[in-house]
Each structure stands twice: as structure tokens, then as C-alpha cells.
Amino acid sequence: MRAPLSWIRDFTPLTGTTGEIADALNQLGLEVEEIDEPGRDVRGVVVCRILDVVAHPDADKIRLADVDFGDGTTRVVCGAANIHAGMVAPLARIGATLPGGFEIERRKIRGVVSEGMLCSPRELGLGDDHAGILALPDDAPLGTDVREVLGLDDVVFDLAITPDRPDAMGIVGIARDLAAHFGLPFDAPTPEESAAAESIDGATVVVEAPDRCPRLVARIARVRLAASPDWMQRRLTLAGMRPISNVVDVTNYVMLERSRPLHAFDLDRMAGRGIVVRTARDGERMVTLDGVERSLTSEDLLICDAERTPRAIAGIMGGASAEVSGETREIILESAHFAPHGIARTSKRLGLRSEASARFERGVDPDGAGSGADLAMRLLAEVAGADVVAGRIDAYPEPVAEGGQGADPAGQRRPRDRSGFGASELAAAATGHGGGAGSRRRRGVRVGVGPDLPARHRA
Amino acid sequence: MGDLMGTIETFVHALFGPGISARFLPSFFPFTEPSIEFSMTCIFCEGTGCSVCSKTGWIELGGAGMVDPNVFLAVGIDPERYSGFAFGFGIDRLAQMRYGVDHVKTLWDGDVRFLEQF
Numbered sequence: 001m002r003a004p005l006s007w008i009r010d011f012t013p014l015t016g017t018t019g020e021i022a023d024a025l026n027q028l029g030l031e032v033e034e035i036d037e038p039g040r041d042v043r044g045v046v047v048c049r050i051l052d053v054v055a056h057p058d059a060d061k062i063r064l065a066d067v068d069f070g071d072g073t074t075r076v077v078c079g080a081a082n083i084h085a086g087m088v089a090p091l092a093r094i095g096a097t098l099p100g101g102f103e104i105e106r107r108k109i110r111g112v113v114s115e116g117m118l119c120s121p122r123e124l125g126l127g128d129d130h131a132g133i134l135a136l137p138d139d140a141p142l143g144t145d146v147r148e149v150l151g152l153d154d155v156v157f158d159l160a161i162t163p164d165r166p167d168a169m170g171i172v173g174i175a176r177d178l179a180a181h182f183g184l185p186f187d188a189p190t191p192e193e194s195a196a197a198e199s200i201d202g203a204t205v206v207v208e209a210p211d212r213c214p215r216l217v218a219r220i221a222r223v224r225l226a227a228s229p230d231w232m233q234r235r236l237t238l239a240g241m242r243p244i245s246n247v248v249d250v251t252n253y254v255m256l257e258r259s260r261p262l263h264a265f266d267l268d269r270m271a272g273r274g275i276v277v278r279t280a281r282d283g284e285r286m287v288t289l290d291g292v293e294r295s296l297t298s299e300d301l302l303i304c305d306a307e308r309t310p311r312a313i314a315g316i317m318g319g320a321s322a323e324v325s326g327e328t329r330e331i332i333l334e335s336a337h338f339a340p341h342g343i344a345r346t347s348k349r350l351g352l353r354s355e356a357s358a359r360f361e362r363g364v365d366p367d368g369a370g371s372g373a374d375l376a377m378r379l380l381a382e383v384a385g386a387d388v389v390a391g392r393i394d395a396y397p398e399p400v401a402e403g404g405q406g407a408d409p410a411g412q413r414r415p416r417d418r419s420g421f422g423a424s425e426l427a428a429a430a431t432g433h434g435g436g437a438g439s440r441r442r443r444g445v446r447v448g449v450g451p452d453l454p455a456r457h458r459a
Numbered sequence: 460m461g462d463l464m465g466t467i468e469t470f471v472h473a474l475f476g477p478g479i480s481a482r483f484l485p486s487f488f489p490f491t492e493p494s495i496e497f498s499m500t501c502i503f504c505e506g507t508g509c510s511v512c513s514k515t516g517w518i519e520l521g522g523a524g525m526v527d528p529n530v531f532l533a534v535g536i537d538p539e540r541y542s543g544f545a546f547g548f549g550i551d552r553l554a555q556m557r558y559g560v561d562h563v564k565t566l567w568d569g570d571v572r573f574l575e576q577f
Contacts, residue, residue: 029485031496162487 002036003174004238005155007257011175012186018155024181030168031160038238039152042124044096044104046070047140047149050087050118058110065118067091070143077107077114082132089133090119090146099125126150137230151234166362170259188258190371191378194219196394203267203332204274204306205393212301213277213314215337215396217369220267220389221380222330223247228383241355246384247324247331250376252355259364260335260372261356263303265311267330269322272306275334277314286310287320288352300346303334315343315360316352335373337366366400460493460525463544467523471499474557478505482517491524491545502556511561518556521548 005021008014014021022032048067056062062079069091076091083089093116096104102123107114117123122130124146140149147153159174167173172188179186198204201220207213227233228249236243239256243249251262267273280296287293294313296302301314311322315338324331343360347353373392380386464483471481479500486496498519501512508514523546528538555563558577565573 026484029487031484031486163489164487 001159001161001169001174002238002240003157003159003171004151004235005157006151007171007235007239008175008178011172011188012179012182012184014175014178014182014184016182021178022157024178025157025159025174028177028181029162029165030174030177031162032157033160034158036156036158038125038154038156039147039150041097041099041101042147042152045090045092045098045119045124045146047136047142047144047146048089048091048118049142050083050085050089052085053083056110056112058112062109064112067118068142069093070141074115075113076116076118077109077112078118078133080118080120080133082135083118087133088136088138088140088142090124090136092117092119092123098123124150124152151231151238154238156238163362166259166359166364168259169359169362170255171257173259191374193370194374194377194390194392196370197391198393200391200393201389202273203393205395206274206276206306207395207397208276208278209301210395210397212279212339212342213336214339214398214400215366215369215394216275216277217335217373217396218275218393219333219335219373219377219391220330221333221377221384221386222389223328223380223387224385225324225326225328226384232383245324245326247328247380250379250383251333253379254372254376255355255359258368258372258375259359260368261315261359261364262372262376263312263318263334263356264324264331265303265305265318265322265334266324266328267332268328270305270311270332271309274306275332276304276306276308277336278302278304278308280310284310286313288313288317289320289323290317291320294350294352297349299342299349301338301342303336313346313350313352314338316347316350316357317354333373333376335369335376337364337369366396369396370394460544463523463525463546464495466544467497467546471520474553475499475502481520486522486524488522488524490527490530492527494522494524496522497546499556502559503561518552519549520552520556521546523547 018035022035025032046069048069051066051068051073054064056064056077062077063083064075065078065083066073066075092098092104094104094106098119104117118133120130120132121127121134124134126134136149161168168177176186203218203220205216205218207216225245225247228243228246232249232253233243236249236252241252241256247264251264255261279298280300280302282298284296285293286296302310303312303314304310305322310319312318314336338360340361340363343357347357347361370392377386377388381388468481471479479502482498483495486494488494496519498517500506501509501516501518503509503511504516506516508516512518523544526543526545531538531541551563551566554566560566
């Protein structure tokens with residue numbers, strides 16, 4: 001799980017240094033495998049606006065650009081074809097350093113002095129794109145460090161999450177633990193839940209295997225497909241996911257933030273305008289999003305349209321046939337709870353693991369299905385111009401009791417103070433053995449934030 | 460839990476000397492509760508960070524924990540009366556640290572010139 005610091009800070013006002021936060025995460029049982037600072041090697045690169053582009057007196061393919069970098073103007077030589085007057089771009093000034101230890105010097109290029117360099121995404125360490133100069137948002141303030149504009153000033157903690165910590169498979173869960181550790185306030189607002197109805201907008205949900213799918217929430221929205229905004233793409237990229245479109249990005253965003261997998265279907269392609277959840281027939285086949293045809297067994301759970309055509313392998317991967325695409329105008333969003341063992345078995349048999357299956361296998365909070373769908377709707381209204389249909393369908397015949405096994409956000413384990421293996425024993429171990437242990441040991445096991453306490457007891 | 464941690468620490472001191480400490484971090488294993496991972500001070504840099512310990516100053520030795528009461532129940536032992544701890548060391552890692560071998564892979568290469576030194 002890759003957790004960008006800026007995203008964690010949405011929920012708790014962390015102030016410590018990167019090292020202090022990494023130590024805290026390790027002590028919390030969220031092992032830091034790597035600390036990634038994407039902008040570490042980018043120094044002295046600022047936002048500029050290209051004022052004018054003129055031909056080089058002595059070359060065809062390179063041109064001269066006059067640029068305004070806030071505190072003044074200068075002239076640089078550039079070989080990229082995509083530059084034009086008015087474009088906002090990253091300018092590496094004299095003395096700037098770029099990834100790979102590359103330092104910018106004043107150079108004469110074919111007889112013309114270049115006072116710096118306009119940068120491509122690759123030159124800033126932003127992937128492989130070297131086809132042209134990176135275009136920055138038009139409203140980026142001139143002269144600011146591009147690391148701020150591009151979110152490169154962020155720090156990403158790559159965490160190894162153990163199977164007992166499904167709550168830490170989302171930014172909110174990680175923030176909750178850190179807030180408790182540092183004694184800071186924690187706030188993860190959830191939208192007010194929409195009203196449940198049997199049917200909304202003529203759509204219906206039938207769950208034929210409630211033991212495998214104890215809850216399914218569905219919501220509908222009319223959307224305008226486009227790329228998601230820069231801030232959302234930036235966060236998804238930092239967290240290790242590829243931005244696809246505003247609708248898909250919103251579902252991934254909510255999954256990463258709330259540990260709440262969601263799936264959006266193109267409603268026009270869901271025959272009968274509805275969802276049926278059923279187990280597969282032995283030998284039944286369907287093509288998943290990755291273009292691979294999968295052979296199914298009666299152990300597998302399917303999300304189908306109302307005419308029982310499979311449209312997704314529940315909790316693992318969507319199907320190609322009702323995928324959200326450029327033509328999608330209306331979506332039905334599924335936010336479900338699936339029994340962990342079934343997901344684990346199917347995922348293992350098919351050799352198909354996804355971000356969603358990794359979460360459902362560990363256990364997802366069924367109580368978060370409604371608010372997760374509602375949060376996605378709010379985001380869709382913001383980034384996809386969505387016209388959200390009021391209300392939700394909520395197939396939840398037997399609500400899981402508060403504090404019951406499935407509802408425990410920390411998974412299946414409860415503290416066992418009675419048998420002497422819970423927090424009290426940890427406390428005795430940490431204090432009673434202080435003598436020869438040294439400060440490192442006391443740092444290692446902190447009383448009261450041990451891994452066996454469910455997260456909600458800590459927040 | 461205290462006994463477990465003390466045992467591992469005594470073991471590390473006995474094998475590597477008093478200057479080398481043990482560190483414990485919470486972790487998860489399906490058969491212990493609570494679970495820990497334990498590390499020792501890197502013998503190459505004495506904790507200051509070097510290439511062998513990936514600049515962390517610590518070398519991971521193994522995993523441990525208190526036997527999960529459900530494991531006892533499953534084999535007919537009363538967890539209210541008995542407790543136990545479980546631990547596993549990486550034997551190659553231990554040998555590497557004991558003999559100051561800078562690459563753990565060297566132990567597996569089967570180079571006779573190397574093996575004859577033991």
C-alpha cells in the first residue's frame with residue numbers, strides 16, 4: 001500500500017519529519033518498506049510562461065523561446081515541437097539539478113546562449129514521456145517551484161500491510177493509526193447517507209447468493225466521461241495506480257482512501273437495467289477487463305445484468321462487456337460486501353489478483369458500503385459533472401451487528417485480555433522488562449497501540 | 460511476551476556479544492497473537508547503516524509471537540492454563556551475521572573454497 005503523506009494529512013494534521021512518521025508507522029505494525037520522495041532530485045525548476053517562440057537563426061529543428069518566470073524574463077533554446085506562446089511550462093534555470101544528477105549550465109547551442117532548459121516529463125522523473133515539453137496548468141503561479149505544482153514535494157510511504165489489517169488498506173485507516181500514535185485529532189467526514197429504496201430510476205438489484213454477498217448498494221448517475229482533474233490523477237499516480245477516466249478514477253480513489261472497492265458499470269449495457277448477483281455455472285465463460293477469457297466454476301460469484309449475463313467477477317475484476325468507456329452516459333455503481341473466503345478461492349484459482357480482491361480477501365467493512373457509494377457520487381458530481389440520481393438500492397437482508405465479526409474494521413481478531421494475550425500483557429512485557437532492553441525495544445513495542453487492538457478502539 | 464522477548468535478546472547477546480541489541484516490531488502471523496518480527500544490530504556498521512542492512516542499521520532475523528489460543532484449542536490444550544511462544548530464525552541469516560559474511564547468497568553458492576573455511 002503506497003500512502004502519500006499529503007493524502008494522509010487530509011484526515012489528521014501530521015507535522016513530524018519523514019523519519020519520525022516512518023518510525024511511528026513501523027511501531028504501529030505498518031512496516032515501511034520504502035520511502036519514495038519523487039521530487040528529491042528536482043531542484044531549481046520553476047513555472048514559466050512562454051511569451052514568444054522564434055526561429056533559431058542557424059538551425060531548423062530548434063527554436064528560441066522567450067519566457068517569463070515571475071521575477072523576470074529570459075531566453076532559452078528548445079528543440080521540442082510542442083512549445084507555443086502562452087504555454088505554461090517547467091523551466092530549469094541555470095544551476096538547477098534534474099534526476100540523474102544532471103546540472104543545468106549556461107550553454108551556447110549553435111551560437112545562441114540558452115539561459116536554462118524547458119523540461120519534458122521524463123527530464124523531471126515523471127515517467128517515460130519525452131515527446132515534448134510538459135504543459136503545466138494555465139493558472140500555475142509563475143516562478144513557483146514545480147515540485148509544488150506537480151505534487152513532487154510529497155513523500156510516499158510504501159507499506160507492507162499484514163493480513164490482519166484490512167483497515168490499513170486505505171489512507172483513512174493509516175491516518176487513524178498515526179493520529180492515535182501522535183495524539184492528534186482525526187476526522188474523516190463521510191457524506192450523509194442517501195435514502196434506501198427497492199428501486200431507483202427503474203433499476204433493480206437481486207442478490208441470489210446472500211451468503212456470498214451479504215450486502216450490495218447500488219447508485220446511479222449520468223456522467224460526462226473525460227480525464228479526471230490533475231489533483232486526482234496525481235494522487236492516484238503517487239499511490240501506484242494509473243489514471244484512466246474520471247469515472248474509473250473516482251472508484252479507485254474511494255477504494256484507496258476508504259479501503260472500499262467499488263465498481264462502475266455502463267448502465268446502458270446492463271440489459272434489463274439492473275443487477276443480479278449469482279454463482280457461475282461450471283464451465284461458464286466470460287472475458288474480464290484485461291481481455292482474458294476466464295473459465296468459471298460454481299464456486300465463483302458473478303455480478304450480472306438483469307438478464308443474468310455476467311458483467312463482472314464479483315470483488316475481483318470487471319468484465320469487458322459493460323466496461324465504462326468513452327461512450328458511457330449513465331453508470332450504475334456497485335458497492336458490495338463479499339465473503340472473504342469465496343473471493344480468496346476464486347482469485348487464487350484464476351490466478352487473478354486485483355486491488356479489490358486484495359481488500360475483499362482481508363475483509364472490508366460492510367457498514368462502509370453505503371457511505372463509500374455516496375462519497376463516490378459526491379466526487380462524480382465534482383469531477384465528472386455527474387447528475388446523481390437520488391437514493392440508493394441497498395440489498396442488505398441481514399445487517400451485520402455492530403462489533404460483529406464482519407463489521408470489525410480491524411478484521412477477525414478481537415483483543416483477548418481474558419486469556420492474557422492482549423494489551424495488558426503487552427504492557428507488562430514492555431515495562432517489566434525495561435532493564436536490559438534499551439530504548440530501542442521500548443520503541444519497538446508501544447503499549448496500547450499494539451496490533452491486536454481494533455482500529456476503532458484507537459481512534 | 461516478556462519471556463519471549465527476553466529469550467530472544469539473551470540469545471542474540473550470547474551469540475553476538477553485549478554490544479549487539481535486538482529490536483522488536485509488531486507484525487502478524489496466523490498462528491501467533493500478538494506477533495512480532497525481530498532484528499539485531501547490523502554487525503557490519505554497528506547500527507549506523509551500510510549496504511548490507513540497506514542503510515537501516517538493523518538486520519532482520521526472524522518472526523515470533525505468543526501461540527494463538529485457538530491453536531492450543533485445536534490440539535486440545537487448555538489455553539487458559541498454558542501459554543507458549545513460537546519463533547523462527549533464518550538460519551542462513553544467523554550464520555551470515557555470526558561469521559561476518561557480507562552477502563547471504565555466498566552461503567548458498569556451494570563454492571568449496573568458501574565452505575572449507577568452516
